[in-house]
Amino acid sequence: DTTVKQNPRYKLARVGKPVNLICSQTMNHDTMYWYQKKPNQAPKLLLFYYDKILNREADTFEKFQSSRPNNSFCSLYIGSAGLEYSAMYLCASSREGGTQYFGPGTRLLVL
Amino acid sequence: AQSVDQPDAHxxxxxxxxxxxxxxxxxxxxxxxxxxVQYPGQSLQFLLKYITGDTVVKGTKGFEAEFRKSNSSFNLKKSPAHWSDSAKYFCALEGPNSGGSNYKLTFGKGTLLTVTP
Known part of the structure; x- marks a missing residue:
């Protein structure tokens, strides 16, 4: 089973409010990723956890936070949502840098 | 820096x-x-990958891809196509993230494939 789950599937947020997205996997994968995808654009890596170590991309370092309370769960946190955060957020997981398996995504709309 | 181009949007x-x-x-x-591959309303599903070795790699659903170093291409192929192959297809390259670890997938913008019955 290569299932990655994401909650919620749709999220409506107000400008300036925080947003927390959740991802889970039961494959005992050591690495969990968050990508952002906007319409007509390629998915873009935001950050990933390798075990308990968080790696954030340089160009999104200040905009996103994450936590991984245990091996199975990983969250993506936006402290103060702006209109530019409206996008699909894709979670993925892998073992030892191998093939990444993706969840269905959370569509975030910021108004 | 790495990049991926999928020149055909549709x-x-x-x-x-x-x-x-x-x-x-x-x-x-x-x-x-x-x-x-991404079917409507579904997640990105892994089809195949090239790591090293044979330049033609076979994947799921009858797809294969050919790696050509000479022109830096990795084209996806299938024959014959079926209407159920209609979906959006993404090509990706694994390379280093900002911290230097090779965990980052850099994607193309995708090609939307429509197969008419």
Whole structure:
């Protein structure tokens, strides 16, 4: 089973409010990723956890936070949502840098 | 820096025809290349990958891809195409993230394939 789950599937947020997205996997994968995808654009890596170590991309370092309370769960946190955060957020997981398996995504709309 | 280009935003063909979706990449080291497919309302699903070795790699659902170092391409192929192959296809390259670990997938913008019955 290569299932990655994401909650919620749709999220409506107000400008300036925080947003927390959740991802889970039961494959005992050591690495969990968050990508952002906007319409007509390629998915873009935001950050990933390798075990308990968080790696954030340089160009999104200040905009996103994450936590991984245990091996199975990983969250993506936006402290103060702006209109530019409206996008699909894709979670993925892998073992030892191998093939990444993706969840269905959370569509975030910021108004 | 690495990049992936999928020059065709939309491809339409008839069922039974051969399909070939184009992907080119730019990367200074030996590439790890992937194809993913996304059906409407579903997640990105892994199709196949090239790591090393045989330049033609076979994947799920009858797809295969050919790695050509000479022109930095990794085209996806299937013959014959079926209407159920209609989906969006993404090519991706694995390379270093900002911290230098090779965990980052750099994607193309995708090609929307429509196969008409």
């Amino acid at each position: 491809v339409t063909l008839s069922e039974g025809a051969s399909l070939e979706l184009r992907c080119s990449y730019s990367y200074s080291a030996a590439p790890y290349l992937f194809w993913y």
